[in-house]
Amino acid sequence: MQSRHIFALLLGTLLGIFISLGHNVFAEREHKIPTLPLEDLHTFTEIYTRIKENYVEEVSDKELLEHAIKGMLSGLDPHSSYLNEEAFKELQVGTSGEFGGLGIEVNMEDGFVRVVAPIDDTPAKRAGIESGDLIVRLNETPVKGMTLREAVKVMRGKPGSKINLTIVRKGSEKPLKIEIIRDVIQVKSVKSRVLETGYGYIRISQFQNHTASDLHKAINKLKKDNEGSLKGLVLDLRDNPGGVLGAAVGVSDTFLKKGLIVYTEGRIEDSELRYNAKPKDLLGDAPMVVLVNGGSASASEIVAGALQDHKRAIILGTKTFGKGSVQSIQPIGNNAALKITTARYYTPSGRSIQAEGIEPDIQVNRVKIDSVEMPDESIIVSESDLRGHLEQKGDEDKKAENNKDSENGDDKADKQKAKDDEDIPLIKRDYVLYEALNLLKGLSIISQR
Structure with a gap:
């Protein structure tokens, strides 16, 4: 009964x-x-x-029904989910730019947690977590069997507390154990600096509500630091996991004068949207190179795809993540919300990003540059070291001049060495950026002809 x-x-x-x-x-x-x-x-x-x-x-009935709801949504795709009151609040805080945890964007893959990208200036980034890492243990607890929500909850905790992640990384023979100290994550989504006179660099680590306005400020500052204009710009979207759609549209619009930026298509009428550029390029047609990799997802791919289709920038790096679906946040009762996939993103030319990603115009893999040990110059024999060698006319005068200016010569050598050392760190520290700067210089020369 x-x-x-x-x-x-x-x-x-x-x-x-x-x-x-x-x-x-x-x-x-x-x-x-x-x-x-x-x-x-x-x-x-x-x-x-x-x-x-x-x-x-x-x-309890409440617990069972919540499990049923979660099951319905998680069975659809990796990005649809039920957000209880706590999760809904965390999502709202995350898009505003400040939240607690390790500083990684993750999703679930084959029962394990896959790192989409570590966020700049966070404990995870400093500890050496990389895009593509597979997290198999949290402390001593296996991830297998956990939901993504449960795994994220374990990774978050009191600032200053420690957690050990066991990582499986492509190319590593054994799993890696990495200790990370939790912290309050305050994400500054836009950073900028001058690479060389006239050439700017802007890094967007995440797309937040204020990213487009912060980008405008960064460009104006770079212009001011370079006598009012830029010869070229590198826009770095590597390991950028995405974020707010409006921010991606705003960033794309910063560099486009007209045309479609992105459009979405779904089953219901509200999911069919089109976003167009306004008639102003804040960079003033200066050449651009956009850096992407496997950790560039969602909003990053929208920007890269729009600039590529409009031939506004050269896309350099490796193929992007391929997350081209739209999630709508629909508040429901009890201060909870439904996060559900309602549409797909398409680039201006009609390419679907979903599971395809953006192929770069120029493929450049991340490499490590090591110094080559050169032999001691004192043991290298040249023509001038041979006894009785034929001297150039005027060599005696040159010798006297060289002896007189030996100190000046040393100064020049030191300055040249300093200049060489200035070039070497960039190629060692970031080979892809080094190549992007060289490409940008070539584009700048061509555009001025």
């Missing part, structure tokens, strides 16, 4: 939910209500009842 009451209650509740959804979602489609799968609902109710009666421990 009790089971029948539960069945009737559940069926009534589910019917109410479906009718409500039918009214909201299909209101503009001639008020059609979807056909209810009564047989499947009967199966669901029967399983629900058996869990209530037979499970080894008592489970």
Whole structure:
């Protein structure tokens, strides 16, 4: 008798939910209500009842229904999820630029946590976490069997506390154990500096609500530092996991004068959107190189795809992540929300980003440059060291002049060495950026002809 009451209650509740959804979602489609799968609902109710009666421990109705909701969404794709009150608040804080944790963007892959990208100036980045790392253990607890939400909750904690991650990294023979000290993550999404006179560098680590306005400030400062204009700009989107769609549109619009930036397509009318550029290029047509890699996802791919399709920039690096779906955050009762995939992104030329990514115009892999040990110059023999060698006319005068200016010569050598040392750190520290700067110089020369 009790089971029948539960069945009737559940069926009534589910019917109410479906009718409500039918009214909201299909209101503009001639008020059609979807056909209810009564047989499947009967199966669901029967399983629900058996869990209530037979499970080894008592489970509340609220907990079971929340599990059911989470299961429905997680079965759709890796990005759809149910956000309870706590998770909804964390999402809102994250897009504003300050939150607690390690500083990594992650998703779930084959039961393990995959690092999409570490965020700049965070504990994870400083500890050496890399895009593509597979997290298999959190402290001594296996990740297998956890939901993504559970894994993220373990990784977050009190600032100053430690956590050990066991990482499987491509190319490493053994799993790596990395200790990270948690901290409050304050993300400054835009950073800039001058690479060389006339050539600017801007790094966007994440797309937040204020990223576009911060980008404008950075460009204006670079112009001011370079006598009012730039010969070229490197825009670095490597390991940028994405963020707010409006920020991606704003960043793209900064460098485009006209045309489509991105459009979305989905099943419902509200999911079909088009974003166009306004008639102003803040960089003034100066050449651009955009850096991307496998950690560049979502909003980063929108920017790279738009600038590539409009031939506004050269895209350099490696193929991007391929996250081209749109998630809508729909608040529901109890201060919770539904995060659900409602559309796909398309570049101006109609390319789908989803599972495809953006192929760079120029493929440049990350490499490590090591110094080559040169032999001692004192043991190298040249023509001038041979006894009785034929001297150049005027050599005697030159010798006297060289002896007189030996100190000046040493100074010149020191200055040349300092200049060489100035070039070497960039190629050692960031080979891809070094190549981008060289490319930018060539583009600048061509554009001035």
